[in-house]
Amino acid sequence: xxxxxxxxxxxxxxxxxxxxxxxxxxxxxxxxxxxxxxxxxxxxxxxxxxxxxxxxxxxxxxxxxxxxxxxxxxxxxxxxxxxxxxxxxxxxxxxxxxxxxxxxxxxxxxxxxxxxxxxxxxxxxxxxxxxxxxxxxxxxxxxxxxxxxxxxxxxxxxxxxxxxxxxxxxxxxxxxxxxxxxxxxxxxxxxxxxxxxxxxxxxxxxxxxxxxxxxxxxxxxxxxxxxxxxxxxxxxxxxxxxxxxxxxxxxxxxxxxxxxxxxxxxxxxxxxxxxxxxxxxxxxxxxxxxxxxxxxxxxxxxxxxxxxxxxxxxxxxxxxxxxxxxxxxxxxxxxxxxxxxxxxxxxxxxxxxxxxxxxxxxxx
Amino acid sequence: xxxxxxxxxxxxxxxxxxxxxxxxxxxxxxxxxxxxxxxxxxxxxxxxxxxxxxxxxxxxxxxxxxxxxxxxxxxxxxxxxxxxxxxxxxxxxxxxxxxxxxxxxxxxxxxxxxxxxxxxxxxxxxxxxxxxxxxxxxxxxxxxxxxxxxxxxxxxxxxxxxxxxxxxxxxxxxxxxxxxxxxxxxxxxxxxxxxxxxxxxxxxxxxxxxxxxxxxxxxxxxxxxxxxxxxxxxxxxxxxxxxxxxxxxxxxxxxxxxxxxxxxxxxxxxxxxxxxxxxxxxxxx
Ligand SMILES: Nc1ncnc2c1ncn2[C@@H]1O[C@H](COP(=O)(O)OP(=O)(O)OP(=O)(O)O)[C@@H](O)[C@H]1O
Ligand SMILES: [Mg+2]
Numbered sequence: 001x002x003x004x005x006x007x008x009x010x011x012x013x014x015x016x017x018x019x020x021x022x023x024x025x026x027x028x029x030x031x032x033x034x035x036x037x038x039x040x041x042x043x044x045x046x047x048x049x050x051x052x053x054x055x056x057x058x059x060x061x062x063x064x065x066x067x068x069x070x071x072x073x074x075x076x077x078x079x080x081x082x083x084x085x086x087x088x089x090x091x092x093x094x095x096x097x098x099x100x101x102x103x104x105x106x107x108x109x110x111x112x113x114x115x116x117x118x119x120x121x122x123x124x125x126x127x128x129x130x131x132x133x134x135x136x137x138x139x140x141x142x143x144x145x146x147x148x149x150x151x152x153x154x155x156x157x158x159x160x161x162x163x164x165x166x167x168x169x170x171x172x173x174x175x176x177x178x179x180x181x182x183x184x185x186x187x188x189x190x191x192x193x194x195x196x197x198x199x200x201x202x203x204x205x206x207x208x209x210x211x212x213x214x215x216x217x218x219x220x221x222x223x224x225x226x227x228x229x230x231x232x233x234x235x236x237x238x239x240x241x242x243x244x245x246x247x248x249x250x251x252x253x254x255x256x257x258x259x260x261x262x263x264x265x266x267x268x269x270x271x272x273x274x275x276x277x278x279x280x281x282x283x284x285x286x287x288x289x290x291x292x293x294x295x296x297x298x299x300x301x302x303x304x305x306x307x308x309x310x311x312x313x314x315x316x317x318x319x320x321x322x323x324x325x326x327x328x329x330x331x332x333x334x335x336x337x338x339x340x341x342x343x344x345x346x347x348x349x350x351x352x353x354x355x356x357x358x359x360x361x362x363x364x
Numbered sequence: 365x366x367x368x369x370x371x372x373x374x375x376x377x378x379x380x381x382x383x384x385x386x387x388x389x390x391x392x393x394x395x396x397x398x399x400x401x402x403x404x405x406x407x408x409x410x411x412x413x414x415x416x417x418x419x420x421x422x423x424x425x426x427x428x429x430x431x432x433x434x435x436x437x438x439x440x441x442x443x444x445x446x447x448x449x450x451x452x453x454x455x456x457x458x459x460x461x462x463x464x465x466x467x468x469x470x471x472x473x474x475x476x477x478x479x480x481x482x483x484x485x486x487x488x489x490x491x492x493x494x495x496x497x498x499x500x501x502x503x504x505x506x507x508x509x510x511x512x513x514x515x516x517x518x519x520x521x522x523x524x525x526x527x528x529x530x531x532x533x534x535x536x537x538x539x540x541x542x543x544x545x546x547x548x549x550x551x552x553x554x555x556x557x558x559x560x561x562x563x564x565x566x567x568x569x570x571x572x573x574x575x576x577x578x579x580x581x582x583x584x585x586x587x588x589x590x591x592x593x594x595x596x597x598x599x600x601x602x603x604x605x606x607x608x609x610x611x612x613x614x615x616x617x618x619x620x621x622x623x624x625x626x627x628x629x630x631x632x633x634x635x636x637x638x639x640x641x642x643x644x645x646x647x648x649x
Contacts (some may be wrong), residue, residue, distance in 0.1 A: 260453060266421070266440070267464070282453075
């Protein structure tokens with residue numbers, strides 16, 4: 001029972017919880033206590049320290065900004081206005097709040113606002129669906145398009161859109177890079193012939209990919225009734241992120257252990273069997289290493305691409321908040337930052353689990 | 365009638381220009397059907413090269429190798445190889461590794477029949493309990509036995525064993541030697557065993573043939589071993605003839621070894637070179 005819990009922790013990458021379980025079960029209290037101190041207490045302390053430093057820094061910036069705002073009013077509108085401004089700021093009125101780095105508290109409030117906002121919008125959507133259910137049924141019967149909700153997307157909706165885009169891009173990258181990598185890996189000639197393509201395109205910035213893709217997509221999909229910005233951003237994400245998979249797949253396929261190839265030769269495997277029964281299985285670990293890198297790159301460039309392509313998602317959320325300039329915009333941007341980081345971390349963990357599951361080296 | 369396996373004037377070298385190494389030179393050997401041959405030799409003398417030539421994994425520069433009178437051109441399942449480093453596919457289980465070979469060699473076999481066939485050979489090497497284990501879960505000796513089972517399950521004309529036991533401890537070695545002899549007697553296959561252990565050769569083989577140290581290694585004097593079978597290590601060890609035989613082969617090898625170190629001193633000036641590390645599989649970002 002206890003063993004099972006520990007194993008599942010280990011598998012999920014929560015092995016730091018192991019000593020806690022052991023300590024609770026009364027095993028080696030001194031040793032496990034020390035491990036807990038190092039693996040649990042110290043990280044928590046570092047988080048608190050981080051929050052403290054942020055808080056201090058945010059308050060410092062706030063004070064500077066407040067001073068500046070008051071002085072500016074003094075210079076332009078006179079003493080009375082300056083005093084009124086000071087009073088207004090200190091009363092905590094949102095209309096005259098200095099715009100600076102938000103404190104952890106502000107960020108927390110921002111997160112709460114975003115969740116509240118999501119609830120309101122969801123309720124709104126639900127109400128809309130109920131209201132239009134009858135009409136839509138009728139329209140469908142008449143063969144017309146149903147009426148859809150066109151209101152503002154909530155933060156959670158944006159996250160979902162971003163995830164959709166990144167998965168579409170990741171899928172595209174995998175579909176392009178794995179077969180291409182296999183072909184390149186099999187043929188030394190092709191590898192040398194096309195090496196320049198990889199070397200030149202690999203370091204190209206996501207922004208340039210975006211521009212390139214939109215040049216092409218705009219022409220091809222000129223009349224198509226499709227969400228162009230989504231297509232553009234997921235293709236750009238795919239093209240940006242596929243290189244790691246391409247290179248790793250080619251590497252894996254081209255460096256199959258000579259012993260395995262000898263086995264294949266002695267058995268006189270055909271080309272097809274050789275690829276699918278020997279070469280591919282032996283390159284699976286490297287292919288998945290590539291895919292893991294690809295997914296993390298995809299998530300990283302996605303935000304920048306959404307921001308530029310004006311396609312819905314976290315990127316454009318951040319950009320809109322930045323331009324919006326409302327008094328809690330900065331806090332929301334920081335919330336988005338943590339959400340982006342957290343999701344990136346979760347995606348990487350997910351890929352790590354898949355990678356573990358498919359690698360024969362660690363299956364023992 | 366032509367001999368079962370005939371090696372005629374075979375030479376093999378690697379590399380070109382100044383880095384060219386002539387590994388084997390003018391190898392001649394005739395093996396009869398059902399015979400058990402042991403090749404003994406120093407490390408690096410070209411034993412694996414000889415096996416690879418017979419297996420068809422590499423081509424001789426000169427000469428030819430005939431199996432039942434037909435020239436060998438490329439590898440094939442009629443020659444079962446047990447590689448020096450086992451060469452099991454790590455993503456397949458014990459049964460999976462054997463099954464893959466059987467499926468390839470006997471494509472017409474029905475799935476039930478094939479399963480029995482695989483099980484029979486795994487049984488033969490006493491690994492039934494490890495049927496579904498992965499190679500990484502096995503000990504070296506067990507991997508070696510899987511490799512033997514895989515080679516035997518292909519029902520080859522000749523079994524080529526490249527130092528199958530050299531990585532094992534003395535105890536495991538002893539029991540696997542007995543197993544190899546039993547398998548050879550039961551299956552009536554022709555076997556060519558590469559070994560660096562003279563005792564092993566005498567215990568198992570009909571003829572022990574030393575491979576002279578390279579470069580330009582050739583086969584030395586053939587030592588026929590005429591003990592009656594089944595041979596038993598204990599009784600053989602007590603046998604006076606065995607001791608004589610062993611001393612004869614050992615002193616012969618010693619002479620060769622002296623020759624090797626002497627010629628090495630004279631001929632070679634080692635260049636200052638960086639060691640070439642094995643290619644490591646690493647992720648590239
Ligand atoms: N593919 C190759 N390319 C270049 N040189 C090779 C190659 N294969 C073997 N050699 C060289 O041929 C010589 C004999 O190698 P081989 O592997 O046949 O020795 P061996 O007798 O099997 O040794 P060991 O007992 O250590 O297995 C060595 O000097 C080796 O460096
Ligand atoms: Mg060898």
